[in-house]
Amino acid sequence: MAEKPPVCNYEGSDYQTSFWDQGGRAYEDAVEQVALKRLLPTGGRLMLELGAGAGRNTVRYQGFKRIVLLDYSRTQLLQAQERLGKSERYMYVAADAYRLPFQNGLFDAATMIRTLHHMALPSMALRQVRNVLMEGSTFILEYANKQNLKAIFRYIFRRQTWSPFSHDPIEFAALNFDFHPTAVRDWLVQNQFAIERQLTVSHFRMQFFKRFFPLKLLVTMDSLAQLTGNAWQLSPSVFVKNRAVGSCTAGEHGLFFKCPACETGLRDDGNSSQVVCSNCGSVFEHVDGIYDFRLK
Numbered sequence: 001m002a003e004k005p006p007v008c009n010y011e012g013s014d015y016q017t018s019f020w021d022q023g024g025r026a027y028e029d030a031v032e033q034v035a036l037k038r039l040l041p042t043g044g045r046l047m048l049e050l051g052a053g054a055g056r057n058t059v060r061y062q063g064f065k066r067i068v069l070l071d072y073s074r075t076q077l078l079q080a081q082e083r084l085g086k087s088e089r090y091m092y093v094a095a096d097a098y099r100l101p102f103q104n105g106l107f108d109a110a111t112m113i114r115t116l117h118h119m120a121l122p123s124m125a126l127r128q129v130r131n132v133l134m135e136g137s138t139f140i141l142e143y144a145n146k147q148n149l150k151a152i153f154r155y156i157f158r159r160q161t162w163s164p165f166s167h168d169p170i171e172f173a174a175l176n177f178d179f180h181p182t183a184v185r186d187w188l189v190q191n192q193f194a195i196e197r198q199l200t201v202s203h204f205r206m207q208f209f210k211r212f213f214p215l216k217l218l219v220t221m222d223s224l225a226q227l228t229g230n231a232w233q234l235s236p237s238v239f240v241k242n243r244a245v246g247s248c249t250a251g252e253h254g255l256f257f258k259c260p261a262c263e264t265g266l267r268d269d270g271n272s273s274q275v276v277c278s279n280c281g282s283v284f285e286h287v288d289g290i291y292d293f294r295l296k
C-alpha cells in the first residue's frame, strides 16, 4: 500500500468541549442518538469505533462486550479514556483509518460517525473497514451529504457555485468533504457492503429552528423525518446501516493486531509497553493504556 493519504489532525483539539459541550449542539447530538438506537444491533462481541474522538457515542454501544476506540489523535483518545475509564471493556488505539492495525475478520460490528468527511480517499478507508469485519457484520456509517436542502436552495439562488447534484465530493475546507449519497452508496457496494437501511438526520440544523422551537419538538420532528431516509436524502447528515457481504482473506488465527506497515501478524500479550513487528522491525508503543500504531 504505497499511498499515504493526508490525515485531518485533531491532536490537541478541544473539539468535544468547543463543538459539542459548549457549542449549542444538543439537537444534533440527540438526533444522532435516535438514529444510532434505530440502527445498532442489540448486542455483539467486539465493536470497532472508527474516528471515536472523545468517545461521545461510545456509551451508546451498550450491548457490546468489548469496544475498540480508534482515532488518529492520541489526545482525543486520552479524553475518551477520561470519560470512559480504563477497563477490559474499552481498548484505545491510535491509528490511521487508512491503515488499520487489526487482523482481517476480527470485528462483528463497526461504526464511523462524523469521520468519513475527513477522508480524501473514502473508498480506500471503507475497504480497510470491510477487511477487518467478519462476513455478516453490521457497519454503521454516517456521512455529510452535499445534496442537502440548504445547499440546493443556495445553488438555485446562485449563492453557491458548486452543484449539490454532481457526484464528486466537495471539499469546503481543507480535508472536510461533503459527499453525494449515490457516490457513497457506490463506494459501499464496491467494497462488499450491502446497504440495509438509510436514515436522514439533522433536518432542522439551522439557527432559526434551534432558536424558535423547543429541543424536544425538533428531536421528535427529526425522528419522524429520519424514516424517509430510504426514499430520499436531503438532510445534511445521513446514517447508513450496512452488512458486510462476501468473503475476505482470513486473518491469522489467534492474533488481534497486524503491522500497519507490512501487514504481518503481531504478537502481543497486552502487558508490554511495546509491540514489535518480527518482519519489518517497526516498534509500536503501548503507553498509558493507549496503543500507538501510527506510522512515522
Ligand SMILES: C[S@@+](CC[C@H](N)C(=O)[O-])C[C@H]1O[C@@H](n2cnc3c(N)ncnc32)[C@H](O)[C@@H]1O
Residues within 6 Å of the ligand: 007, 008, 009, 010, 011, 015, 050, 051, 052, 053, 054, 055, 056, 057, 070, 071, 072, 073, 076, 095, 096, 097, 098, 112, 113, 114, 115, 118
Ligand atoms: C469530527 S471528529 C468526530 C468524533 C466522533 N466520532 C464524534 O462524532 O463525536 C472526527 C474524528 O476523526 C478522527 N480522524 C480523522 N481522520 C482520521 C484517520 N485517517 N484515521 C483515524 N481517525 C481519523 C479525528 O482525529 C477526529 O477525532
